[in-house]
Amino acid sequence: MASLEQWLVGGSLALPLLLALAVRIWPVLATKRPLLLGVPALTLASFVSLVLLRDEVPLDPAHTGLALDAVARPLLVAASGVVLAVLAALPKRELTRSHVSAILIIYVGGCWVLLSHGVVSLMLGYLVTAVPILTFKEFRARRLARYSQALSLALVGAGLAWLADAAGTTALSALPAVVTARPGAFGLVVLGLALRLGVFPFQSWLVGLFESAPFGPLIMSVAPMSMLIVVERVITPTVAVTLGEVPGASATLLVISAALAAGMVVVQTHLRRALGWFVVSLHSTIFLGVLDPNPLGHMGGLAMWAASTLALTGFAIVIWALFTRRGDIDLREHSGFHDQTPTLAASFLLFGLACVGLPGTIDFISEDLTLHGSIAHHPVLLVGFLTGVSTLGYAVLFLAFRIFLGPRPPQLVDVRVPDVGTRERAVLVLLGALLLGGGMAPQSIARPLTDGIVSDNADTDGPPHTDTAPLHEAGGAAH
Template sequence: MNAFPLLGTLILTPAIAALFAARARSDERARRVALLGAALTLLLSLLPLALSHAGVALTAGGPTLPLLGARLRLGLDGFTITLLPLLGVVLLALLAASPRAAIDPPSAAALLATGSAILGVFCAVDLAVLAAAWVAALVPVERLVASKGAEDPLLRRTCRIFLLGGTAPLVVAIGAIAVLAARQGAALPFDVEEIARAGVPEAWQSPLFALVGIAVLMRMAAVPFHGWLPVLLERGPLGVTILLAQMQVGVCVLVRVGVTLLPVGSADGMPILAVLGLISALHGAVLALVQTDLRRLLGYLVASQKGLVLLGVASLSPQSVSGALLQSVALSIAITGLAMVVGAIEARAGTADTRELGGLVARTPRMAAFFFLLACAMIGMPGALSFVSEDLLLHGILHAHPVLAVLALTAAALNGITLFRAFQRTFLGPLRRHLKGAALEALVLRERAFLLALVALTLVLGVAPARLISIHAPVVERVVHDVAHGAQSRVAAAANRRSIDADGRAPRRDGRPSP
């Protein structure tokens, strides 16, 4: 079916709401406009999932831009179709349950604009549209930091480096792919399906996959491009950073561009990504273990968990890829909830440093309960969606790389230790003296409602994950098949070159060697 009007409306709804929120005359009015835009986005994001049949992709053909050789073509596959409502839930939760002081007109507009751009990445089937949305997703946070973080040069410098480093490699790779596709005869050199039919020359696939891989590693905060996430989470706007960190645009681009268009390059580059994913998982887990600031701790935990997701995708077994896609959904739910609790603690206690906290369970027992439940949901306790996803992920890695599976399990265990230590230091023990006179208010109704909704969502999906796994199945099969086909093409090309070399050295009929 042609769903261009639906997907186009979905992408534009938060962008239009961002324009109205930015022009609001008061914080309360901006918040109401933003909530309305987020609620409409959530409702619209559910429609593609309702209209699809067992994960069948939706395609949406739009107008062609002749001068660019591009077409405003949108579409969804079995993975991105589940990310749309997830983004709607996260966006609405961040706007509705964040402290009121954190949602002023610029912050509300930045959240909505970022959500709109991420939706564009999810829906883009044309590479020009994807590149524009990829860049646009980083602009709101840079503008927000520039306006509010003038006194923090480290934050501004980190944000600018992230903006440049996270966009330039992908834009260059997309431009080169379009040029090569045009030479191969593609009528629309930015269209993903046209490029896949025309093919990218094998000699170019590995360097182009390297560029795509750098952009993906940067967005997923993987080693050696991990430094931006802890800094941005600790010092920057919490809501926008969580939205950037948890919406799996890196995995989406890796699957849609890297694997689909560059299968030979994927066969060469995936083992490297697997190693970097494992290093990121261990690196983030170890550094999170020694953090005292809850926001910075959350940054390293996110980097560690995203490293496990990258390892699962790059391991290329059906189980590991399926588990990685499922883990992407589970982590987005759990991390959003934990970030909301951390924001609530900081708003009430004036700090997120565990050295200055302690004993909060006596004053805010519901906050402690939600932190504990969401921590369990993040590390894969039975009953949560992450329990199913981690089981698939680790079993798939075990079949492909047994040693890497043991190390990945070590990273997951360290993350569990980190979260329970953070819970102990924040909520257990005696209440600190300087907090006894503070107005540590309990969670208000809107905070409780959205935190309860996130806990319920991860439990429902954890008890009945079959539907989600079946929707992801076509994408899992395509990823494994395309990379396997790329590996076979590489082997066949190498054998052909050896055959040509052997023929060139073969003796002629007169006994003399061939020239």
């Protein structure tokens, strides 16, 4: 007999999927915004209630490989917030069945990945999140993105299958124990993930995707960063068991990726491509945080993941709003939109800086945790990491000044650019309130993540879940 929690989780996955199918069959449903918002609102409510319940929810893991653990709960809430925001911000002309169904399917795939504790279910979710974005014909980088996604899928799938073969089970929690026997398989997983997250030097497809992919599905596939769950469930425990700290080479690569991508934002000629590099830098930073086996740094990484999901969504929605008004903004000259779009300008600054730890937002706390926890073990890399964060902050202000300030070029003098509409304003205010509210009461974010680590320690007979025991053993010695 299924429990209430199982019904909540199952319904949260099934409803959006059914809506996506219904939209494919009856395209007119794609224009019914109350329906489109109602379903994600329900899923958001159910995930929030699951956070409050704080129970481990096995979803028949023997057959499905799914379970709701404490780490996944806040991330699922964040992902539901993203889909709600994206569907609310979707411009009227993009209320088509292809856009809406792609957004919903990517969302379901992302949630599936976050719930996955088995290799098969994880790869299924991976496939579902990767494919819809590739079905759009309008973006140029399609071939590169297709190859990259396929290669990433193959590498991660092959690596996990190889490890599962050695472990004799497909449960993700069993894989870290056999990594020493199959180091090559572990390498494949890491490489595949680096490719999926667009870490330098594998970023070309992601940056290309940002240049021309439709915004709604793009935000949905990038902002929740659901594939980081593989890092959380396989790679970090492995690192904790075998090495005790992040390997120097990986940390160096991620720091270089974060710093270099942040610098690249400043030399871009167009806004969408700049956003692509921004995301590469952010992904690298969060990857490094989640990868850290030190409990403090790891918790900071997880908090940064949840917080950046919201901040990045807000930032991308502002850029999307600019794109629908003026197309891809030319960054080689000032556009001077501030007088006409003060709310967009303020939102751009708020969300952009929130991604890099603006005081008062949740990211300030998560960045603080990450720095205190992880980087202290790599003092030399500390400067590199901070350079990346600082450059990214500078890049946000650079972009804001280019877009909103300065004299208007002759071709834009008579152009009227409308500020945010009521619907967009509501989305931005809500996201901003969440970020600032979370910054004022960060315990609301920290508590579920803390519970995650504590419950992992206490419950050894439960369903397959993240094996973070080495993390907890080290916990008391953090400071």
